[in-house]
Amino acid sequence: MYKAEWRIIGPVPAFGETPLFMPGDRVRILVRWPVGHYRVPIYLRGKLGIVETIIEPPAVDNEQEGYGRNAGEKRHYYRVAVQLTEIWPAYAGSSRDSLHIEVFETWLERIET
């Protein structure tokens, strides 16, 4: 018979299932140069943005999945907003114009404020 304190209350999330970032978090899209299949366009690497929404449900890493290498691990994609003036310093339109993209968790780092 199990003791009360061993009881598990509610479902325990698997590794990676709990989002690391929340809406409003300031993030940098990482600069990496993977060869082969990737989902982060080069023009956004190194750019600063803000997490807009967490995209549910968690998903496999397409960049690993493309080579049959993910073993079922899932993480979140985040819709990230980046100002067009951040991407293109000489951008001619309104300074409020922005770019929105889904980025996998492994491509983001938090910017401490």
Next chain:
Amino acid sequence: MSSQDQAISSTHEHGVHDHADADVSEPARPGYYEVMETAVRELLIERRFFEAGEIRHQIEVLDSRTPALGAKVVARAWVDPEFRARFLANGRTACEELGITFYDDTQLIVLENTEKVHNLIVCTLCSCYPRPVLGLPPDWYKLKPYRARAVYEPRAVLAEFGTIIPDDVEIRVSDSTAQVRFLVLPRRPEGSEHLTEEQLAALVTRDTMIGVVPAMLKPDGDAS
């Protein structure tokens, strides 16, 4: 092919497919990718991952999807505020309510155009597109000029479609790259209050749901 299509794709010789004979003539030899596709397909069928009939059926599924489906959903959202709220909260399940099935793992985010925000959709890496609700993307959507310029000078691209966005309206470009597909919910045209849901759906074209043009009343001001 519309004038917009030509404006966007005029630098690409394969942007024009107007001649019937060009579509049916066979080149002397299949190209590299055609040979690879045939080889992979035959191997997968031989190994019984799926059958030839399943491929044919999936092509039929894809061919059955057209912008008329998206137009139906948008018109419903215009006339039914509760549906609109569900559509904006979860585009996929709202489409499924209307019998539009999603045969893939993609989610659908619906982006609402307002007086202050204009949304535009692009896929810079390839040609991600909400195919379950819109069918196949137009040629210009898949070609590099649109894909590169939509994120670099969206206002100039929109102007080439005849869409002038005032400076006080914010442009939001969504680059579709992974699990999620996007659909623009265009603004309901002014003066369309008397139209039925079916008449409203006729105002919703493919391009309005990509975000390159607004939905407009027909030139005579009446959709009937």
